[in-house]
Amino acid sequence: MINAKNLTKRFGKVDALKGLNLHVKKGSIQGLIGPNGAGKSTTIKILSTLVIANSGDVTINDIPLKRGVSVRSMIGVVPETPRLHENKSARSELRFHAKLYGMSQKEAKSRISDLLYAVQLEDAADRPIRGYSTGMKKRVALALALLHEPEILLLDEPMSGLDPVIRKQFKEIILDLKEMGKTILVSDHDLYTVEELCDSVTIIQDGKTVVEDTIESLRHETGSIAIELRVSDDSTMDGLESKLTSLDCVTDVSQKRGWVIVKVRDSKTDIPVVIHTASNHTDILEAKQTKITLEDIFLKFAGGHHG
Amino acid sequence: MVNLFKGVFAIIFDELKFAIRRKTITSYILFSFVFAISLYGTYMQEYGAAQGEMPLLSMFPIELEKGVAPLTDFAIFLMAFFVSALQSASSGTPPDVVLPVDIGITLFIIAPILIALSSLSKLAVRLCASSIARERESKTLYHLLVSPQPRAMAYLSKFIGAIGAAIPMIVLVFAGVVWIIGASFVPYIEVEQAAQLKNQVLIASIVTTFLFASIGMFLSTITRNEESAVNRGGWILKIMIVLTTVWIFLPIFSVAGESTASTIEKITMISPLTLDMIALYGGEMFNQYMLIQLGVGLLFLFSGMMIFVRQDVEY
Numbered sequence: 046m047i048n049a050k051n052l053t054k055r056f057g058k059v060d061a062l063k064g065l066n067l068h069v070k071k072g073s074i075q076g077l078i079g080p081n082g083a084g085k086s087t088t089i090k091i092l093s094t095l096v097i098a099n100s101g102d103v104t105i106n107d108i109p110l111k112r113g114v115s116v117r118s119m120i121g122v123v124p125e126t127p128r129l130h131e132n133k134s135a136r137s138e139l140r141f142h143a144k145l146y147g148m149s150q151k152e153a154k155s156r157i158s159d160l161l162y163a164v165q166l167e168d169a170a171d172r173p174i175r176g177y178s179t180g181m182k183k184r185v186a187l188a189l190a191l192l193h194e195p196e197i198l199l200l201d202e203p204m205s206g207l208d209p210v211i212r213k214q215f216k217e218i219i220l221d222l223k224e225m226g227k228t229i230l231v232s233d234h235d236l237y238t239v240e241e242l243c244d245s246v247t248i249i250q251d252g253k254t255v256v257e258d259t260i261e262s263l264r265h266e267t268g269s270i271a272i273e274l275r276v277s278d279d280s281t282m283d284g285l286e287s288k289l290t291s292l293d294c295v296t297d298v299s300q301k302r303g304w305v306i307v308k309v310r311d312s313k314t315d316i317p318v319v320i321h322t323a324s325n326h327t328d329i330l331e332a333k334q335t336k337i338t339l340e341d342i343f344l345k346f347a348g349g350h351h352g
Numbered sequence: 353m354v355n356l357f358k359g360v361f362a363i364i365f366d367e368l369k370f371a372i373r374r375k376t377i378t379s380y381i382l383f384s385f386v387f388a389i390s391l392y393g394t395y396m397q398e399y400g401a402a403q404g405e406m407p408l409l410s411m412f413p414i415e416l417e418k419g420v421a422p423l424t425d426f427a428i429f430l431m432a433f434f435v436s437a438l439q440s441a442s443s444g445t446p447p448d449v450v451l452p453v454d455i456g457i458t459l460f461i462i463a464p465i466l467i468a469l470s471s472l473s474k475l476a477v478r479l480c481a482s483s484i485a486r487e488r489e490s491k492t493l494y495h496l497l498v499s500p501q502p503r504a505m506a507y508l509s510k511f512i513g514a515i516g517a518a519i520p521m522i523v524l525v526f527a528g529v530v531w532i533i534g535a536s537f538v539p540y541i542e543v544e545q546a547a548q549l550k551n552q553v554l555i556a557s558i559v560t561t562f563l564f565a566s567i568g569m570f571l572s573t574i575t576r577n578e579e580s581a582v583n584r585g586g587w588i589l590k591i592m593i594v595l596t597t598v599w600i601f602l603p604i605f606s607v608a609g610e611s612t613a614s615t616i617e618k619i620t621m622i623s624p625l626t627l628d629m630i631a632l633y634g635g636e637m638f639n640q641y642m643l644i645q646l647g648v649g650l651l652f653l654f655s656g657m658m659i660f661v662r663q664d665v666e667y
Contacts, residue, residue: 056664093498096664118500124667128491144362145499147355189495201667 046071046197046228047092052101054087054252061087062098063252069230074223076239077232078339079249080347085232086125088249089201092230093122105197118146121190125202127182131175135166135185138174139192146193160188163218180211187218198222198229204238216242240339248346255346263342267296270312271335274305274323281327288326294318297345308337359501360509367513371479376517379478383471383521390464391528399456399536453540457549460532465553468525470593472518472557473564477585479514480568484660485581494667503661507569511653515565522557529553552638559642563649564589570656573663 047069054062062084069075077085090096092103094113103110110116129138136157143153161167164184169177174185183206190198203219204212219242223229233239239246240260247257256263276282282300289298289307294315297308305323309315316334323329484507487493496506533546541549568585575581 090664090667093494095494095497095667097662114500114502117498120498122494122498122667124494126491126667128494128667130492141362141366142495142499145359145496145501147358147500 046073047103047105047230049088049092049103050101052088052091052103053099054084054091054096055099061252062091062101064101065249065252066254066257067247068257069228070245071228072223072226073245074219074229074231074243076243076246076339077230077249078234078236078239078246078343078347079255083249083347084252085249086201087252089122089199089230089232092199093117093120118193119195120197120199121193121195123183123186123190123198123200123203125205127186127189129174129182129185132173134171134173135161135177135181135188136170138185139188142189142192148193156192156194157188160191163191164188165214179206180208183207183211183215187215191222196226196228198227200229200231200233202233203231204233204235212238236339236343246339246342248343250347260339260342263346264337265310267308267337267342267345270309270316271337271341272307272309272316272319273333273335274307274319274329275303275331276305276323277328277330279303285323285326288322289319292318292322308341356501356505359499360505363496363501363506363509364513364516367483367510368516371514371517376475376479379471379475380521383468383475384524386467387464387471387524387528390467391532394456394460394463395532395536399453399540453537456536457541460536464528464532465525465556466596468521468528469556469560470589472521472525472561473589473592474586475518475521476515476561476565477568477571477589478582479517480511480565481571481575481581481585482578483510483514483569484572485575486572486578488665489577491667493665497665504657507573507657507660511565511569514568515561518561518565522554522561525557526550526554555642559645559649563645563652566649566652566656570652570659573656573660 047067049065049067052062052065052067053060065084065088067077067088077088079085087096091098092105092110094110094117105116106119108115108119130141133141139157139160140153143157148156158167161170164187166181166184166188169181174182177185183203187203200219203215207215216238219229219231229242231239231242243260245257245259246263248255258266274285276285282305285305286298286300289295289305294309294311295307296310297306299306307319309319312334320329320332323332484493487496497503501509529550533549537549538546564585567588568581571581571584571588575584
């Protein structure tokens, strides 16, 4: 659905993108994650046709991005901080955009009513936007992005500045959109949100793609399961770490606040081996099993530069 | 396929609404006041069909050389105007000097028409300079550019919307022109000449508005915020007005010394006013001058459009 190859973008003397690759499958929700300044927003802006790449090829639904008009009919964009015409109401802002998309008055009226209902802005729809909260503005931006029923949604930090209640509503709306078959690219700092929403992720760093795959595959590569072990004698932790590192079934070992964290791929076969090896080396006070998070994956691939 | 025309009209009307709401009311009040006074001042002079040396002109050892030395004629016109105005002011009665119609037409060009063209230019450059820069500053430009409207179309629609607010001013100018020509000059000039004069003023109003609107759009494209864009437009206009004023007074010096006269005459030949005056002696020169203005306007408009089409936009 979205294919970007060797994208480069230079702003003055700064290389924002240095050959980024991105592949988003139809009907999926893909996360675009990376440290601050990695090039996430620039990528979204290029896909939105707002920023022009210096080189590289981008196709959306097999249509080259250069054919801006055809591409823009297929995409909806929600920016990190949506700026709206403050003197207008949500309804008149939507009405203006409906005209930009060539919608008939009748079609626009019914679509706007549906969207205002969906984003829960019916009561405030005729009030000037300048009195809206950040969450309300974000909901207007989402309604604007969905107005022309695009196949693809580009969401840049959709959850930033939202309170927990609105975040939950937003998540539900995004998951509903996926159910409707939309293809969604989400750039977000909140890795827990990305993990909850996305099927796959593209991790970028310094303007390049570090890794791109489904979260499950990356979890498998990182180690699907983490076992946290607490030992009675802290002086044995270093020895235990090197002992466990030598095991074939272990993908990673680290220490964190008195715990030794061991990552393995298979819970059934690998955990007993780890416990047995650890018990032989030192006294184990406590052991618990946790799932590998997207944060673990991110830290492994992005080298701990998460901003 | 998206219906582009709906979008185009939406942008035009949105920009026009904004222009009317925020930028034009003060300009229109000021313009109406100054334009009305200058028109009335021109109207109050008494014009006649006298040719050759007039009693007034005998005060100066210079003869009118119609069509041969328009710059010299212009200097005489100015002096004639000042003398008659002084006479009127000192005696408290309407001037008893009957000015030739040529002087009347020239004064009409110098005062009300230059004021009208300056007001139109100011309005056009301000409205257009704010159009894109305003949206870039408030970061609302992205809405327009992620829609299926081609960027070039969005740019031209904003241009049309902004310039639309100047149309009533052009109509007012034309109405004033029709009135003053009918009231003061028609009995003394041929019908074709009167019609040509009206057409020339109308064309000059439209072309000048277009030129400054195009400069405004260009500035709006290359400037990051509204205030800077409008200020830059204002500065360009001020420079043009100062240069025009200098050009107006240069012909006076051209009669002072023979040695410098030819040099000054060459310089003044590039003056819009000089060219406007020469246009009174022949329509061809006027048309050429208007074509140059139109060409420069198109150059600014399309340069701005090409930059805008390739420009990165933030949200």
